[in-house]
Amino acid sequence: MTTSAASARLVATLTAPLDRDRDAAYAPSVLRWPDRRLLIQRGDFEAVAVDLDDPSAPRTRFPAPWPRRFGTFTVAPGGDLAVFAGVHSVRAVDPAGAVRWEVRHGCWEGGCRILHESFEEYADSRSHVYADSGSAVFSADGTLVWAHVRGPLATAGPDPEALDEWLVIDAADGRVLGRADAETVAAGSEHVPHPDPAQMGLSVGEGQDGAPLLWGRWDGSELSVEHFGEEERILTSVSPTGEHFLTVAHDLDSLALHRVSDGAVVAELDAADAVPRHPDADPDDFDADDVMWDYECGFVDKETAISSTDQEEEYGPVRHWLLDVSGMRPAGQVAYPFPVSGTPTALGDGTWYTVSGSGDAVHLWALDS
Template identity: 40%
Template sequence: MSINARLRGSVRLPGGHALVNGFAFESRGTDSRRALLRNGHELEVYDLDEVFAGERAPGAVFPLPWPGWDHGVHSVSPDGTFAVFSGQRAVRAVGAGGETLWEYRHACWGPEIGHPHSGDEQEVCRGLEHGSCRVSDDGRLVWAHIVTEPEKDHWEERWVVLDALDGRELAALPLDSMAAGSHHLSHPDGVHMGLCIGMGQDGILLYWARWDGTELTGWNLNETMDRILMDVHAGHEGFLTAEHYGADLRLHALDGAVLAERPAEPTEPVEPADDEDPHSWNYFCGFVDAGIVIGSTVDPDEDEENNRHWILDAHTLEIRGTVAYPQGPAGAEVRPLGDGTWLTYDAGTETLNRWTLQPR
């Protein structure tokens, strides 16, 4: 069954593709939906509601502390007064005027054991490996995925909790990972933080943790999982994951228990033949609102005309239908905002589109 989408707004936003196919989107509960977009040597912060209301200028702009470093997942405080950057050798907080507020040094994500540094902080070592950071929703903490100095030719990665005021380490959790990259997901309850670590062909690690002001409690969901942490919603009891290669979507309780599962559906009326590659879920999916999940399947032959966006029940992951857009297919990627709308991006026109379901 087709479900019609209604266009809520369009805006030209260069670099906006990172919102639907990357980690440039930062949500804080139901009231804050922001884009963190790199533009040259600066990080521009946009309030998405204001952008679609006609405000084209970013609400805040922060100079990148290491212009040559284009990896890491960064974060901005709830009030927009400072940004925290995940660098190759440090986590750094930067004020609105570009001043360094504090810096938390760590080992280099560069892959060579014992490789020297010239002393120039702008030096970028070879390798694509990186960590990530996230300012808590109350603005008091910074969670960061970092790497320590190698011992006996072996790195140890850690998940650290820092004081957002001065960068002081409050707690640390050792991780059994060798990351290619990572991202954080803040739970709307304001207590729990999620961390997803990608290790390339070696799979995915997924963690949740909470800091009660005294003790850091963490738990991993990796014994039976190889899954990407995708989304969580304030009005829902579970979080959403996608299997590493897109075989299925799952809804989980916070302890990892599977509440519902949805295998990838074919985009054609008939099942693929035995010698055809299976269809798969695209990685970027999530909650349109507390009752609806949106996700997309990718055609194995990379025929964009056969990509589909699916509307699923948020509690059972049962299919309600496929999305029908007024102008035809809207691309493979989709970014739900949790408020009843979702985003797609037209790379040809650099246009960000915001959609909602057409009332019946």
């Protein structure tokens, strides 16, 4: 059980492009591709992208087709196109607000079987505010959009028995190039990109029913899908080399390193074996002995990962942990020059970031050599 420390060095502090109070915005986050990083943020009326490596560059603003609570969004590597994965469609919007393309699908509100043509049809429906959701992301080269949607597609006609579908879409014109039955009933999902544009990971949340992990491969004509982890592991990160991925158990008790080729577990690390109880916890609080990982665990680089422990705010400062991924061994607790909040998100290029407690800034970190 490790108690050693690894010092973090502040690389940069980036101000959130939207004011969370004024613009009713979520906290910012970072998208990374092999040759570009974007700071992005979603408000009720617009989404914004900023070149993380050139903060002085103009901010790109995309008018939002619906308020933020009605789905998720992503931005192309070139920063010139935003894709909004909503309740009834996946829509690509340029900075002028023009719709480049749209793929309509079944409604994510569980009791609704309508193939909506517009957001306005359910804008005032309370049940749709709490609809389930899918997700979408661009491939590493920006040519494809991978989208997890509620079936059926509008072009296929209504089917009350349709399950969720996984789509490969041409990012240029919105043509659905490939589709597969995801065999999930999602409450939410998150794509985890692979360096190879023809591969993609998908982590699906089904509430207490499980956490299916899907791996997709696109050969140019067909989308093939494999299910890994027996619906009990949450995909969190793919290595910079593309050879491995990381997962956390649905009950948060262990982290695992897997081979991409077949999903097999290479090494595993239990929280109870790696992390001591929080030093500021009351000695009589026996719940503090039940240490759990958080939902974030990612590759800082090909040899090192970073994670955090869950539900510790009541005891004191949040704790982040470095891991040697070769054998999933603990490498030390991260020591910061000032208190940080929340979970760390690794970028795979030797850095990771944290978001300020107020959500108005992103702190970019690297190991202090």
